[in-house]
Amino acid sequence: MYKAVGSRGSRVSRVLWMLEELEQPYEFVEVGLRSPEAYALNPSGKVPILIDDDLRITDSAAICVYLADKHAGKGMGANPGLAGRAEMDSWMHFAQSEFEAPLWNKLRHRFLLPKEVRVDVGPAAAHDFASEVKALDRRLGEKPFALGDRFSAVDVLLGDIGGWARGGRFAVESDRVNAYFDRVLARPARARAQANGGSFR
Ligand SMILES: N[C@@H](CCC(=O)N[C@@H](CS)C(=O)NCC(=O)O)C(=O)O
DSSP states (O other): OEEEEEOTBSTHHHHHHHHHHTTOOEEEEEOOTTOHHHHHHOTTOOSOEEEETTEEEESHHHHHHHHHHHTGGGSOSOOSHHHHHHHHHHHHHIIIIIISHHHHHHHIIIIISOGGGOOOOHHHHHHHHHHHHHHHHHHHTTOSBTTBSSOOHHHHHHHHHHHHHHHTTOOOOOHHHHHHHHHHHTOHHHHHHIIIIIOBO
16 A cells, blocks of 8 residues: 655645545555654655655655556556657646745745745745746646646646645636636545645645
């Protein structure tokens, strides 16, 4: 059985959501950020971590892709071929290194960094996030989901970030992006994941 290691309110939410979408049994193992337990599984001391027998996988986007690939029959992975893989990689990198970055930066300066290095990044984070919302709007175009007509691991990642943004009161000034978040955040698998410990911030 999979073990999804993380803390409540962390990015483990997207791992639990993936596992629920894929209808896989799992155990949610709670560990603190940068705890000895987390360092034992991840040199960064960060969560989430997925344990699949002898395999330990860190970094939430990689975990989501791994699960989608492993359970390819469930249809949450990339479109076929090298082009499909590149399309998915592009979305996953956009999601984490661009769309999520302002949220993470603000959160770190609010709660995680040593107090003496914290600064007010609120206005800059809001500015950057607004720009990324516009980018997501354009990337989605008329498609209901990131990869087209079907819900995939990309939508879990983006949806999870969208839930975080809404919880953190970041403005989402795009009807298309709001409709997209409504669509993906309403999925029953997400509600099950949240009930099992994956509720976001
Ligand atoms: N790229 C990693 C980032 C992991 C990460 O930063 N996790 C946070 C919790 S959501 C953490 O453990 N932070 C501890 C710290 O930054 O000190 C991922 O997507 O899993």
